[in-house]
Amino acid sequence: MNNDFSSALKKSGLRKTKHRTAVLGVLDGSARPVAAEDVYLSLKEDGVSINLSTVYRVLDTLASSGLVTRLSIAGEPRSLFEINTMEHRHYLVCVGCNKIECIEGCPLKAYEKTLEKQTRYAIAGHRLDIYGYCPECRDKGRGAK
Amino acid sequence: MNNDFSSALKKSGLRKTKHRTAVLGVLDGSARPVAAEDVYLSLKEDGVSINLSTVYRVLDTLASSGLVTRLSIAGEPRSLFEINTMEHRHYLVCVGCNKIECIEGCPLKAYEKTLEKQTRYAIAGHRLDIYGYCPECRDKGRGAK
DNA sequence: TTAATTGCAAACACTTTGCACGCTA
DNA sequence: TAGCGTGCAAAGTGTTTGCAATTAA
Numbered sequence: 001m002n003n004d005f006s007s008a009l010k011k012s013g014l015r016k017t018k019h020r021t022a023v024l025g026v027l028d029g030s031a032r033p034v035a036a037e038d039v040y041l042s043l044k045e046d047g048v049s050i051n052l053s054t055v056y057r058v059l060d061t062l063a064s065s066g067l068v069t070r071l072s073i074a075g076e077p078r079s080l081f082e083i084n085t086m087e088h089r090h091y092l093v094c095v096g097c098n099k100i101e102c103i104e105g106c107p108l109k110a111y112e113k114t115l116e117k118q119t120r121y122a123i124a125g126h127r128l129d130i131y132g133y134c135p136e137c138r139d140k141g142r143g144a145k
Numbered sequence: 146m147n148n149d150f151s152s153a154l155k156k157s158g159l160r161k162t163k164h165r166t167a168v169l170g171v172l173d174g175s176a177r178p179v180a181a182e183d184v185y186l187s188l189k190e191d192g193v194s195i196n197l198s199t200v201y202r203v204l205d206t207l208a209s210s211g212l213v214t215r216l217s218i219a220g221e222p223r224s225l226f227e228i229n230t231m232e233h234r235h236y237l238v239c240v241g242c243n244k245i246e247c248i249e250g251c252p253l254k255a256y257e258k259t260l261e262k263q264t265r266y267a268i269a270g271h272r273l274d275i276y277g278y279c280p281e282c283r284d285k286g287r288g289a290k
Numbered sequence: 291t292t293a294a295t296t297g298c299a300a301a302c303a304c305t306t307t308g309c310a311c312g313c314t315a
Numbered sequence: 316t317a318g319c320g321t322g323c324a325a326a327g328t329g330t331t332t333g334c335a336a337t338t339a340a
Contacts, residue, residue, distance in 0.1 A: 014294095015293095015294060015295075015338090015339055015340070016339080016340095017294090017295065017296085017338080017339070019295080019296075020295090035329090036329080036330080037329085050296090050297090051296070051297050051298070052330095053296085053297075053298080053299095053330085053331075053332085054295080054296055054297070056329090056330060056331070057295080057296080057331090058295090058296095060330095060331090061295095071219070072217065072219055074216070074217055074272055077304090077305090077328075077329070078328090078329060078330090079329085079330085092260070092264060092266060094266070095269055101264075103260070103264075107252070107253065107256040108252065108273075111252040112275070115237070115248070115275065116277075119237060119246075119248075120279075120280040120283075121237060121239070121275075121277040121278060121279055121280065121283070122277050122278040122283040123275060123276070123277040124240055124276045124277045124278065125275075125276045125277075126273060126274060126275045126276060127219055127272070127273070127274045127276070128253075128271060128272070128273045129271060129272045130257070130260065130266075130268060130270075130271045131268070131269045131270045131271060131272070132261075132266040132267050132268040132269045132270075133266060133267040133269065134265075134266055135265040135266065138265075138266070138267040159319095160313090160314055160315070160319065160320075161314080161315095162313080162314075162319090162320065162321085163313095164320080164321075165320090180304090181304085181305080182304085195321085195322090196321070196322050196323070197305095198305085198306075198307085198321085198322075198323080198324095199320080199321055199322070201304090201305060201306075202306090202320080202321080203320090203321095205305095205306090206320095222303080222304075222329090222330090223303085223304065223305090224304090224305085
């Protein structure tokens with residue numbers, strides 16, 4: 001439970017550097033997936049000097065070694081990243097204010113089995129994002145921007 | 146059932162131009178979603194002279210008026226487009242050869258209702274892509290590239 | 291020591307935009 | 316004819332890369 005991610009990095013065979021620790025810290029401290037630039041700005045705000053391209057490289061490295069998950073959602077042209085919780089997750093995206101929440105549970109297990117039989121594919125996974133208006137946006141008119 | 150999409154364009158209040166007709170023709174003739182560049186190359190091959198930026202503009206216009214659907218899938222950084230069939234669809238993406246197939250039916254109707262109650266969101270829609278190895282790729286080893 | 295990491299600047303891929311000209315309705 | 320549609324070139328994003336300097340192990 002130490003907060004510097006030493007063991008996680010070691011387990012992945014990655015050197016522990018100030019930047020990797022810092023990036024992991026930002027992801028860990030965020031309730032929602034964030035873009036590379038968000039990480040960069042967040043670090044800058046904390047007084048951590050880092051180059052944006054390093055942020056990209058760190059995120060890429062961490063994603064490759066499975067410590068971090070990269071995801072993309074419709075309407076957001078950038079890649080988003082979050083700590084890989086190893087939990088299977090889905091996202092609820094508010095079309096009004098662009099807020100992203102995580103959803104617990106997955107409704108697709110049985111469906112994947114069915115699909116394997118139907119299509120003869122070896123199903124490896126899926127991506128599911130749900131779109132809608134959050135309680136606040138649904139109340140204020142039609143979720144106007 | 147005329148093939149020049151006149152009525153569809155008219156219905157959307159769009160002028161019928163050679164380029165719009167041509168782009169719609171490409172989308173209509175493709176079994177899978179395609180990227181702007183694919184449309185561009187396909188037209189070039191057919192001897193249709195068009196500028197890539199015009200392709201982008203046409204696709205954008207058609208998507209805005211609902212004749213065409215824009216979608217993005219994980220692992221593909223570009224936007225993909227297809228004729229809007231008005232059917233609710235999902236995609237089966239082969240991780241081995243990047244082939245994309247459409248899936249009939251949607252397993253999520255009941256789930257969305259549940260979610261509305263749980264989250265107080267007004268659910269507007271969702272995106273679901275399924276990933277796996279197609280029969281060919283699953284056979285040849287582990288779907289090696 | 292030495293190989294992995296980083297900063298920096300430059301390159302990249304995809305997409306959008308400004309402007310003048312061309313074409314549809 | 317009026318104004319939408321298009322080509323062209325240039326600018327914008329988000330992201331990646333080459334290389335020399337730095338740093339962890």
